Amino acid sequence: EAAEKGGYDHFMLKEIFEQPRVVKDTLLPRLPLDQDEILLDGISLSKEDIEKINQIYIVACGTASYTGLVGKYLVERISRIPVISEIASEFRYRDPILDENTLMIVVSQSGETADTLAALRMAKKSGAHVIGIVNAVGSTIAREADDVLYTWAGPEIAVASTKAYSAQLCAMYLISIKIAMELGKISVEEFRELRDELYAIPKKIETILEQSDKIKELAYKYKDSKNVFYIGRGLDFAVSMEGALKLKEIAYLHAEPYAAGELKHGPIALIEDGSLVVGLLAQEELFDKTVSNIKEVKARGAKVLAIALEGNTEIEKTADEVIYVPRTHWYLTSILENIPQQIFAYYIAVGLGHDVDKPRNLAKSVTVE
Ligand code: G6P
Numbered sequence: 001e002a003a004e005k006g007g008y009d010h011f012m013l014k015e016i017f018e019q020p021r022v023v024k025d026t027l028l029p030r031l032p033l034d035q036d037e038i039l040l041d042g043i044s045l046s047k048e049d050i051e052k053i054n055q056i057y058i059v060a061c062g063t064a065s066y067t068g069l070v071g072k073y074l075v076e077r078i079s080r081i082p083v084i085s086e087i088a089s090e091f092r093y094r095d096p097i098l099d100e101n102t103l104m105i106v107v108s109q110s111g112e113t114a115d116t117l118a119a120l121r122m123a124k125k126s127g128a129h130v131i132g133i134v135n136a137v138g139s140t141i142a143r144e145a146d147d148v149l150y151t152w153a154g155p156e157i158a159v160a161s162t163k164a165y166s167a168q169l170c171a172m173y174l175i176s177i178k179i180a181m182e183l184g185k186i187s188v189e190e191f192r193e194l195r196d197e198l199y200a201i202p203k204k205i206e207t208i209l210e211q212s213d214k215i216k217e218l219a220y221k222y223k224d225s226k227n228v229f230y231i232g233r234g235l236d237f238a239v240s241m242e243g244a245l246k247l248k249e250i251a252y253l254h255a256e257p258y259a260a261g262e263l264k265h266g267p268i269a270l271i272e273d274g275s276l277v278v279g280l281l282a283q284e285e286l287f288d289k290t291v292s293n294i295k296e297v298k299a300r301g302a303k304v305l306a307i308a309l310e311g312n313t314e315i316e317k318t319a320d321e322v323i324y325v326p327r328t329h330w331y332l333t334s335i336l337e338n339i340p341q342q343i344f345a346y347y348i349a350v351g352l353g354h355d356v357d358k359p360r361n362l363a364k365s366v367t368v369e
Helices: 011-017 019-030 047-052 062-079 114-125 140-144 163-182 188-209 212-222 235-251 260-265 284-299 313-317 330-351
Strands: 055-060 083-087 102-108 129-134 147-150 227-232 254-259 276-281 303-309 321-325
Touching: 011 019, 011 330, 019 163, 019 188, 047 163, 055 062, 055 114, 062 083, 062 102, 062 163, 062 235, 102 114, 102 163, 114 129, 114 140, 129 140, 129 163, 147 163, 163 188, 163 330, 188 330, 212 303, 212 321, 212 330, 227 235, 227 260, 227 284, 235 254, 235 276, 235 330, 254 260, 260 284, 276 284, 276 330, 284 303, 303 330, 313 321, 321 330
Parallel strands: 055 083, 055 102, 102 129, 129 147, 227 254, 227 276, 276 303, 303 321
Antiparallel strands: none
């Protein structure tokens, strides 16, 4: 097993460090530099099919489900198609509205999650077109979906998902850009700009991984926090969900994601001396709004760890700690912003002496209800 870990203490850390490679493998073969298009092997939808889509459901469980909220923000903002991002166990029992003009995207690392599979079958029965974003080649979801877009993350051993999630985000970027292009919502120039940025993502992930010693120090400093709140707006809010989940899964800390603007409607009552708030600030246009929420929690005794874009140093006046991530196109911030969250949760779990790769009560793949 030590050999399989390739010199890392845990599979989770190895998988975190594999992400530049995973992102390259998932993105680059689909983005040829000599053509102004995205080659989505395995996707059969024509331009006419895409024009007919009247709504999109993105359905999944756990970490995979957080790809859905990112997808919702991206598709609705650019392509103006209504998107519902939903957890499979809810979707399957509420008689959702589906028809032959519905596109359903299911997301699954294992391709075997029982609730996600049930949701897929329901959608197919109603005539919706189902695309699977799947990591495990030949898995049940990959076989049963109408189309499959594989995430080339390779086998993920640690129960807590890291590299598979980054690959899912890449797949979501590709599908959402493809839809926007077919609908004429982005120009060739905008596409080229996004493609250049996608090509730059692996290097940018590397620069975040280079900060892992600093993030480790922060994790050890805050590992005994009793309550941790992850806050953000827009895409940052979507990313906050994954940050909080990682901390619950492997560090067993009580961690909750909140839309920053919702704090004053209840959660702020929970803030006290010693609470830790992780503030996500990668959406430039929402930066000031989230900073004002950070000031509110600071005034009530919270410690604040901010994840911000390089250069936005004014956050140092408000936050106790800041981790910077490289700048990119606003469309792609989620993947970069999530990497420090993974490293932070990993080192808190290590610092607390937990079994990082096999957390208590959790399974890698949930094939029963
Ligand atoms: C389990 C795993 C999670 C995963 C979820 C969905 O709960 O512990 O890491 O996100 O299942 O799994 P899937 O294979 O469908 O992505």
